[in-house]
Amino acid sequence: MLCTEQEIVLRSGVKMRLDMTKGNQNGIFWEDGDAEVALYWAIRELLPLGGTFVDCGANCGLMGLLAHQYRLARVIFIEPHPRLAKSIETNLRLNGLGSCCELIQAAASDTEGEVTFWENSRNDGGHSIHADWGGEKRSLGKVCRVTLMKELEAKGIPKIDFLKVDTEGNDFAVLKGLGPRLEPGSAEVVHVEMSRNRPSICELMQSRGYIGFVACKMSRREAVRLQRRYERGGRAAFFRPFEQSQDTGWDVLWCGSHSAVADYLNALSATAR
Numbered sequence: 001m002l003c004t005e006q007e008i009v010l011r012s013g014v015k016m017r018l019d020m021t022k023g024n025q026n027g028i029f030w031e032d033g034d035a036e037v038a039l040y041w042a043i044r045e046l047l048p049l050g051g052t053f054v055d056c057g058a059n060c061g062l063m064g065l066l067a068h069q070y071r072l073a074r075v076i077f078i079e080p081h082p083r084l085a086k087s088i089e090t091n092l093r094l095n096g097l098g099s100c101c102e103l104i105q106a107a108a109s110d111t112e113g114e115v116t117f118w119e120n121s122r123n124d125g126g127h128s129i130h131a132d133w134g135g136e137k138r139s140l141g142k143v144c145r146v147t148l149m150k151e152l153e154a155k156g157i158p159k160i161d162f163l164k165v166d167t168e169g170n171d172f173a174v175l176k177g178l179g180p181r182l183e184p185g186s187a188e189v190v191h192v193e194m195s196r197n198r199p200s201i202c203e204l205m206q207s208r209g210y211i212g213f214v215a216c217k218m219s220r221r222e223a224v225r226l227q228r229r230y231e232r233g234g235r236a237a238f239f240r241p242f243e244q245s246q247d248t249g250w251d252v253l254w255c256g257s258h259s260a261v262a263d264y265l266n267a268l269s270a271t272a273r
Contacts, residue, residue, distance in 0.1 A: 007094070014065045015094040017087070022124040025060055037227045038215040038238040039063065039191060042253055043162065046189050046261055047071045051161030054078070054148070056108040056174050059125060061088035063164055065095060073161070074100050076151075080107040080117055080143040081127050104151060106144040108167060110176040114142040128168035133196075147177035160187045172197035175204060183208045184256030193250050210254040212242030213265045240269040 004021045010032050018025040027035055043066055047053055051074070053067035058077040067073040075097075079085050085105040092101055107115060107129050118137035120126035126134040129143070152160070165171045171192050175182055182204070190210070194201050205212065216238055218226070226236040239253055255261040 012066060012069050014062070014069050015091070016060070016062070016065070017090050017094060018060070019087070024123075024125045028060075028062060034220075034224050034227060036063075037223045038251060039164070040066065040227070041230060041236070041238045042189070042191060043067050044070045046253075046255075047073055047162040050074075052076070052157060052159065053162045053164070054160050055164045056148070057164075057166040057168065058088060058103075059084055059166075061091045064088075064101065065091060065097075067162070068095075068097060068101060072100075075102070076155075076157075077101065077103045078106060078108050078146070078151075079103070080105065080129070081119070082140070084124075084127075102155075104146060106146045107170070108148055108165075108174045108177060109145045109170060110147060110173040112145055112147060112150070115145050117141065117143040126168055128170065130169045133169040147179070148174065149177060149179040149181050152181065159185070161189065163187050163190045165190065166193045169196045171195070172201050172204070175201065184210060184259060188255065188259070189261060190254040192252055192254065194252050195250050205254050209257055211257040211262050213239035213253045213255070213262075213269070214242040215251040215253075216240055235268065235271065237268040237271065239265055241266065 005017055005019055006029060007017045008029060009015050012033060018029050020026050033040060047067055050072050053064060053073040054076045055064040056078045058064055058079040061077055064075040064077050068075050077088050079088060085103060088103050115129045117140045118128055118131050119140050120134050120137050123134060128134060131137060165174050167174050178187060181187060192201060230236040242252055
């Protein structure tokens with residue numbers, strides 16, 4: 001019988017058990033750090049050592065695992081899909097992570113209570129609480145919804161150093177669920193896949209004192225070249241200032257308008273990559 005699962009060690013040193021029948025996990029196996037390079041870079045460069053990383057829409061847990069591996073971060077994984085939540089638990093055990101990492105099996109949103117969860121049979125990164133999101137789906141039944149503000153308060157977390165939001169059409173609701181804690185002093189860096197509600201997300205973030213930087217458009221080859229340059233100690237610009245009226249890119253990094261992070265990103269962007 002063909003074995004569909006593989007246990008691997010990525011070049012970062014992270015251990016993972018991957019389901020090779022799922023496209024995104026198969027991609028982790030073959031690409032090994034050469035996909036989503038802008039987000040990889042942001043985690044390694046902008047998350048302070050020992051900081052708090054919150055991963056909303058964690059899937060199988062790769063980004064949170066990298067946050068701990070590279071920056072010794074405390075990681076909160078939030079993932080509603082039952083199978084993917086079990087994958088995160090498995091990957092935490094493989095890496096010996098327990099006291100510093102925690103899984104919340106729920107959908108982050110702006111309200112609490114149960115909601116129907118929809119599985120995308122063709123895209124393992126396309127599951128959503130929105131039935132109209134990303135093609136044909138089947139219902140997996142009800143899952144719990146939580147708000148980030150209440151979860152942070154319950155766990156005594158005063159500040160998020162890096163928040164990743166990739167919740168398949170629910171990103172605006174996740175941000176609203178932070179309430180008054182959506183401001184640079186409480187959520188320093190916020191990476192959002194703005195695939196829906198773009199104007200509303202921009203208005204909300206800017207009203208709370210954030211400035212945006214969008215992932216630079218580049219070919220796969222160029223992205224890998226820059227990744228290798230960075231890994232050898234060189235400078236590389238993966239983000240540039242976000243122009244709301246012009247940019248169509250989904251992946252936007254938000255930080256305080258007058259923060260050291262904004263100054264750093266502006267300086268990098270000003271130097272040719």
